[in-house]
Amino acid sequence: MALALDIQGLYKMYKGGWSPALDGMDISVRENQLLGLLGPNGAGKSTTINILCGLVMPDKGTAKIFGKDCVADTVTVRSVIGVVPQQIALFGQLTAWENFRYFGRLYGLSNTQISERAGNLLKRLGLDTHADKRVGRYSGGMKRRANIIASLLHHPQMLILDEPTAGVDVQSRAMILDFLKEYNAQGKTIVYTSHLMEEAEQICDEVVIIDEGKFITKGAPKELIDNTPGCNRLEDVFLHYTGHSVRD
């Protein structure tokens, strides 16, 4: 199967940084895969995502999405990816509908397309009855779900999520995870980061563990658990490779 994401030798040193944020990172993701990008704080997850989105320029190496270079062809790359940032990237003073209408128009969608797509997603993620409320008044879980909808309006081929379930209630988390599996089943590629190993174990086809800007290991969660001595859970595998020292 063709590669959806191909990262090779990615190196990034921030100005004034003590050590490289990425130090020769290599990751590849096949089309239609649901990949968990796992790593402790400062491992390089966010820098990797920022490079994929064209927000940060790498010092060395290449990153390609569906064969398009993330640095040289940012516009094309951005049109095929949907990014769900860790924070709620919506206008709090606007209602969910107003937000989706605005972002949809920025994506060049027609009013009919926006209504149809946003309507379906609102219904699927349980927000249809709250669509006319201001996002600022939403609960944490509702905001997270609305945040995902806004990233899917243009039907991206690849969805990149940065801790999409951080700080949400159990019901919202279950709904989000179910939805991601469903979206993946429609043939879309998903790359998502999380600190919740149990969650990654539950939904990911494969996980990549990175630390200190480097690729550590990759595999299906069960395969990694089985192949790592003394590990019964993905969290054990994670700690096995990244150690027990606290990262700040």
Next chain:
Amino acid sequence: MRKVIATIIKEWILLRRDVAGFMLLFLMPAILIVVMALIQDAPFKDYQNLRFDLLLADNDHGRLAAEITRGLKQSDNFQVIDSVNNRPLSDSALKQLLQQGNYRVGIVIPAGATAEMVNTANTVANQIAEKIGVGKLPAREARSNKYVRIYFDPVSRPTFRMSVNFALDKLITASCSNVLIDRMSKLSGDTASAPPTEDFRKMFSGIGIREEALNDKTKDTAHINSVQHNVPAWAIFGMFFIVIPLAGNMIRERDERSALRVQLIPNANSSVALGKIFFYTLVCMVQFALMLCIGLWLLPVFGLPALYLGLHPFALLPIVLCIGLSATSYGFFIGTLFKTATQAMPFGAISVVILSALGGIWIPTDIMPAAMQKLAMASPLYWGLDAVNDIILRDNKLSGSFLALSVLLVFSILLWLVSLRINKARTHSVQ
């Protein structure tokens, strides 16, 4: 274009829901204009247009005192007060009243002032008579100078002192001339043909002064007055206060990460920036139009003159557009430069106040010291006000404001470029 329109609609919804921002943009300048126009109405008026109480102590009781008193009473500027509690004012009472701050000016006509004036007139008449070989009038050789003394409330401003001095000097000169003509008539023995002293000034009507408008099409010289200064000045000030909602909006969007989402949408950045600039410039223009309406229709209700828009009022449109663009670009710059609202808001507000003070919003630049007048040119508000004044005071066409408009456009473009540079240098993150 759809993206620009979508941004305009979004900004409109956001502004409509930001009650405080809305009030700041429309209510604040409206209140400022009304209050400042009312407060500055008197200081802006020429002293010739105001009426003051004037204390008069007459120790002369002669012709000079009578003519000065009559002249002052005939003037529209002075309400002569020569007695208090039915008792004529003495020198000391006059000084005491001024010292108390109840009155602004007092005049003391010394005893014997008329006698001295007549003696001087006789002396001058005799000198002329001697040269033409006619009779002689009685005149003392020894002359004693008599001064009509003026006392001012110490807080009176120099321009006011000058005006009163000038008015009084005119009255004394007229009186002296009248007496001299009387004396000359007496010398010639032609009492019948002596000109009536009241009409003396009319004799010189051929050498008068008449102020006329620079532009033939206007009947009036559109004098700078409180309304003509304050309405455009505070309207421009209000336009520059767009910095607060605009910079606040940009910082909030960065904080709540909606700006990041916009950045992740292909080719949306420039359309969104354009939409924002377009929307806020439009708000500035609406704001200015509303302020003009206040000058045209509301201020006259308070007894102030209506705003005069000049011979080419539509020339204001491109001028206001340029001012709006420079105000918006300044807001854009502040919103880009500062990372938090806590930094941006005070800086934005204070810098606008400073730029407005420099630019002649508070007081016209022509009464500033020379160095400050040069410094004023660093303020975009100066150029904005200058361009508006070109239209509404000088009755000029748009071509007269070319320099001011160019400066405003260059200012806007420079700030956009700097903002773009800062934005590019800033690290963005999805985190």
